Amino acid sequence: xxxxxxxxxxxxxxxxxxxxxxxxxxxxxxxxxxLSSWTLKIIGSPLLEGEKEHLDNLMEVILQYSRSYVxxxxxxxxxxxxxxxxxxxxISHKLLLNSTQQxxxxxxIILDDSELSDLTRCLDLLRYDPRFNIRWDFNQEKPFSKKxxxxxxxxxxxxxxxxxxxxxxxxxxxxxxxxxTNNKFEIRETTNNSNLLLEKSD
Amino acid sequence: MKKPNSVATxxxxxxxASKFQEYTAENAFVNCVIAHDTPRxxxxxxxxxxxxxxxxxxxxxxxxxxxxxxxxxSCRVQxxxxxxxxxxxxxxxxxxxxxxxIDSLVVLISLMSENLYPLIRQLLSSKESKSLNxxxxxxxxxxxxxxxxxxxNIKRSYIxxxxxxxxxxxxxxLLVILSLSRGEAGANxxxxxxxxxx
Numbered sequence: 001x002x003x004x005x006x007x008x009x010x011x012x013x014x015x016x017x018x019x020x021x022x023x024x025x026x027x028x029x030x031x032x033x034x035l036s037s038w039t040l041k042i043i044g045s046p047l048l049e050g051e052k053e054h055l056d057n058l059m060e061v062i063l064q065y066s067r068s069y070v071x072x073x074x075x076x077x078x079x080x081x082x083x084x085x086x087x088x089x090x091i092s093h094k095l096l097l098n099s100t101q102q103x104x105x106x107x108x109i110i111l112d113d114s115e116l117s118d119l120t121r122c123l124d125l126l127r128y129d130p131r132f133n134i135r136w137d138f139n140q141e142k143p144f145s146k147k148x149x150x151x152x153x154x155x156x157x158x159x160x161x162x163x164x165x166x167x168x169x170x171x172x173x174x175x176x177x178x179x180x181t182n183n184k185f186e187i188r189e190t191t192n193n194s195n196l197l198l199e200k201s202d
Numbered sequence: 203m204k205k206p207n208s209v210a211t212x213x214x215x216x217x218x219a220s221k222f223q224e225y226t227a228e229n230a231f232v233n234c235v236i237a238h239d240t241p242r243x244x245x246x247x248x249x250x251x252x253x254x255x256x257x258x259x260x261x262x263x264x265x266x267x268x269x270x271x272x273x274x275x276s277c278r279v280q281x282x283x284x285x286x287x288x289x290x291x292x293x294x295x296x297x298x299x300x301x302x303x304i305d306s307l308v309v310l311i312s313l314m315s316e317n318l319y320p321l322i323r324q325l326l327s328s329k330e331s332k333s334l335n336x337x338x339x340x341x342x343x344x345x346x347x348x349x350x351x352x353x354x355n356i357k358r359s360y361i362x363x364x365x366x367x368x369x370x371x372x373x374x375x376l377l378v379i380l381s382l383s384r385g386e387a388g389a390n391x392x393x394x395x396x397x398x399x400x
Contacts, residue, residue, distance in 0.1 A: 011323060044329075066382050071395040072375070091374070092328070113326035113374070117381035124387035141390045142230045143397035146237070 004032050006132075008125045010118035012043040015126060017055075025133065033133040042119065045109045048097065056137040057083040058097075059123050063138050065093070066120040071144055073152040080137075230390075234397040241299050243396065244307050245288035247383075249353070250376045251314045253346040254321050261317075262310050269313075271306045292355050304396055312389035315380040322381050326374070343370055 005018045015038065022033025038055050040048040048058075057079035064077045065086045076087035085096040093116050095109040111119065127136050144152075237243075252258040259278060266275035275281055284303055286295040299307075315322065324330070325338055347365055354361045364372060383392040 067391050067394065070379050070382055070391050112328040113378045113381070114323045114328075117323070117326065117378065117384075120382055121384060121388075124385055128385070128387055140230050141387075141394040143234045143237075143394045143399045145400075146398040149237075149398070 002029060003036075004030065006032065006129070008122045008129075010121045010125075012115050013118040013122045014041045015039075015122040017126065017132070019134075022133065027133050031131055031133050035134055040119075040122075042109065042111070042115060046107065048107075050100075052134075053081070054083055054100070057081055059127070059136060060084075060138050061086050062116075062120055062123055066116065067141055068144075068152075071149055071153075073144075073149065075152060230394065231397060233400050235400050236299065236301065236304065237396055237398050240304060240396040241285075241287035242290055243379075244299070244304070244311070245285050245291070246376055247311050247380060248285065248307075249349055250346065250373070250380060251311065251318065253342060253349060254318045255314075258314065262314060265313055266306065266310055269309065271309065274303055274306050275310075290354050290358055290361055292353060294355070305393070308383075308389050308393045308396070311380070312383050312385065312392065315388070316384045319381065319384060322377050325377055326381060339370065343373060346373060 002020055003018065004020060005016060007014060007016045009015075017032065017035060018037045019032035019035040021027035021029060021031050025033050027033040035052040035055070038050060038052075040058075042048075061077045061079045061084045068075060068077075074088040076085065078085045083098050083100065085098075087094050087096075089110060091113070093111045093113075095111055097107040097109070099106070126132065127138065248258075248262070251262075255261065259281065263275050263278065263281065266272060274284065283295065283297075284299065284307070285291070286293050287297050287299050288294065325335075325342060328335070350361060350364060356362060356365065379392070379395075382388055
């Protein structure tokens with residue numbers, strides 16, 4: 001049995017994948033078709049390890065979060081089986097990992113932007129690597145709908161602009177109401193005209 | 203028992219997609235329209251690249267020539283015309299970018315961000331000393347703001363706000379976008395953010 005192990009390194013993250021070729025699927029000697037284990041080292045955090053299912057969950061959440069960030073959307077993502085949760089945390093990002101083992105507390109890792117980028121790159125390298133013949137649960141990057149982007153992007157300036165516009169409109173309208181109209185001029189005009197008409201008729 | 207243990211380098215396998223990635227980006231962009239802020243986003247990303255590297259335009263044009271994108275990047279003027287599709291520029295040309303132009307710019311931005319990643323990472327990292335980080339950010343924002351002042355329409359409220367703000371949130375966001383746009387997957391990610399699904 002051939003045991004293979006490949007490592008993907010980015011400055012602060014190192015992902016090691018171990019597995020073997022799936023001979024029944026026609027994999028070559030250096031292709032991993034069956035993933036047996038993986039380990040992820042992020043500098044300053046405990047070593048993470050697990051099975052394919054866990055890696056799928058991690059990949060799904062991290063890649064969705066990165067994809068959304070590029071579109072200007074910063075929101076929480078939870079994996080299908082709720083093993084992994086990532087959410088914005090100030091200018092950093094909070095990664096919460098729930099263990100499948102009983103009695104193990106969830107692990108919380110705070111990633112800064114550079115660490116998020118390193119981790120995303122490691123996962124990108126893995127899923128685009130031709131030495132792996134594994135189907136990942138993550139879908140290809142697709143554009144979001146305009147409605148989704150507009151609803152998700154928080155832009156407090158737009159709301160405040162609308163609020164200011166409304167106040168200005170109300171004040172201006174109130175001013176116009178309180179400005180007195182020159183009614184006398186109109187009355188004199190009408191009386192003059194009526195006098196002229198009376199004179200003419202006489 | 204054979205147990206090879208090899209390290210994957212950054213670019214070695216980036217261009218060769220695995221069997222399951224054969225479903226390409228082309229399928230993902232069927233029935234999609236270009237987002238309204240695409241020219242602005244691309245122009246600002248290039249502006250950040252110019253901030254990080256002096257004479258970045260020359261590097262971009264050389265790279266474009268190397269990878270066979272010379273039609274849109276034959277000279278500086280053509281490149282400048284493309285960037286003038288950004289409505290926030292002083293010399294806004296009221297033109298739209300074509301899908302082909304967007305693809306070319308995305309590829310170039312992705313390549314440049316790969317090269318400039320060590321610098322981008324220094325700015326984004328919070329693990330280094332605060333004084334050093336502040337100094338780097340000060341240099342970066344000063345240069346970026348001077349480029350914005352030089353090229354953008356400062357009468358626009360958006361630009362005026364960018365120049366007056368001190369928290370640099372938008373500039374940080376641009377740097378993160380650049381860092382997430384590296385490699386083939388990163389280019390696809392950036393491209394997907396420039397379109398809307400219709």
